[in-house]
Amino acid sequence: EKFEITKEQQDFMNVILDAYNRHQIPPDVAKKLLQEQYSAEENFLLLTEMATSQVQVLVEFTKNIPGFLSLDHEDQIALLKGSAVEATFLRSAQAFSTKMPSGHTEVLEERIRKSGISEEFMTPMFNFYKSIGELHMVQEEQALLTAITIMTPDRPYVKDQQAVERLQEPMLDILRKLCALHHPGEPQYFARLLGRLTELRTLNHYHAEMLTSWRMNDYKFTPLLCEIWDVQ
Numbered sequence: 026e027k028f029e030i031t032k033e034q035q036d037f038m039n040v041i042l043d044a045y046n047r048h049q050i051p052p053d054v055a056k057k058l059l060q061e062q063y064s065a066e067e068n069f070l071l072l073t074e075m076a077t078s079q080v081q082v083l084v085e086f087t088k089n090i091p092g093f094l095s096l097d098h099e100d101q102i103a104l105l106k107g108s109a110v111e112a113t114f115l116r117s118a119q120a121f122s123t124k125m126p127s128g129h130t131e132v133l134e135e136r137i138r139k140s141g142i143s144e145e146f147m148t149p150m151f152n153f154y155k156s157i158g159e160l161h162m163v164q165e166e167q168a169l170l171t172a173i174t175i176m177t178p179d180r181p182y183v184k185d186q187q188a189v190e191r192l193q194e195p196m197l198d199i200l201r202k203l204c205a206l207h208h209p210g211e212p213q214y215f216a217r218l219l220g221r222l223t224e225l226r227t228l229n230h231y232h233a234e235m236l237t238s239w240r241m242n243d244y245k246f247t248p249l250l251c252e253i254w255d256v257q
C-alpha cells in the first residue's frame with residue numbers, strides 16, 4: 026500500500042525521533058532566556074550561547090541519522106556546514122511554535138529583535154517562524170524534516186551527492202506517509218512541508234548578511250560557530 030508505513034520504516038523513524046528528543050538545548054541555557062537583563066550585548070551573548078549549544082545538539086543528532094557516519098568524512102563536514110543555519114532555523118521555529126513554556130516565546134522573540142539584527146532580516150525570519158507554526162507539525166515530522174534538511178545532496182563541496190541522495194530518499198518516503206497519516210484532511214500537506222525547505226534556503230542568504238553586519242559592529246562569535254559558519 027502506497028501510504029502503509031513498513032516495520033523497517035517504523036524502526037528507522039524511532040531511531041531518528043529518539044535522537045531528536047535525546048539531544049536538547051541544556052535547560053540552563055533555555056532558562057537564562059528569562060533571567061538575564063535586556064541589552065543588545067546581553068541578548069547577543071545569550072543567542073550566541075544558544076546557537077553554540079544548538080550546533081552541538083545538531084552534530085549529535087546528525088551522527089545518529091542512519092548511514093551518515095558511513096559517508097565520506099569530508100562530505101559529512103560539508104553536510105553539517107551546509108545545513109547548520111537551516112537546521113537551527115527549523116529548531117528555533119519549533120521552539121517558538123511548540124516546545125517553549127509559555128512566556129519564553131515572547132522573551133525569545135524580544136531578545137532576537139534586540140540583538141543587533143537589522144530590521145530587514147526580521148520580517149523573513151518571523152514570517153518563517155509563523156509559517157512553521159501554522160503547519161502544526163507532529164514531532165516525527167519535525168525530526169524527519171530536520172534530518173532531510175541535513176541530508177541535502179546539493180550542498181557546496183559535497184563530492185558523492187548520490188550517496189547522500191540514497192540516504193535522503195527513504196526519509197522523504199517516510200515523511201510522505203507520515204503526512205498522510207497525521208494530516209488526512211490535507212492532501213497537499215507534504216508538498217507544503219517541502220515548500221518550507223525552499224523557504225529555508227533563502228534564510229541562509231539573510232543569515233550570511235546578519236553575520237556580516239554583526240561582525241562590522243565587532244560582535245564576537247564562539248570558535249565552534251566561527252568554524253561551522255566559516256567566519257573570522
Ligand SMILES: CC(C)c1onc(-c2c(Cl)cccc2Cl)c1COc1ccc2c(ccn2Cc2cccc(C(=O)O)c2)c1
Pocket residue numbers: 049050054055069072073074075076077079110113114116117118120124133137140246250
Ligand atoms: C550567534 C547568534 C547571535 C545567532 O546567529 N544567528 C542566529 C540564528 C537566529 Cl537569531 C535565528 C535562527 C537561526 C540562527 Cl543560526 C543566532 C541565534 O541562534 C539561535 C539558536 C537557537 C535558538 C534560537 C532561538 C531559539 N533557539 C532554539 C532553542 C532555544 C531554547 C530552547 C530550545 C529547546 O529546543 O528546548 C531551542 C536562536
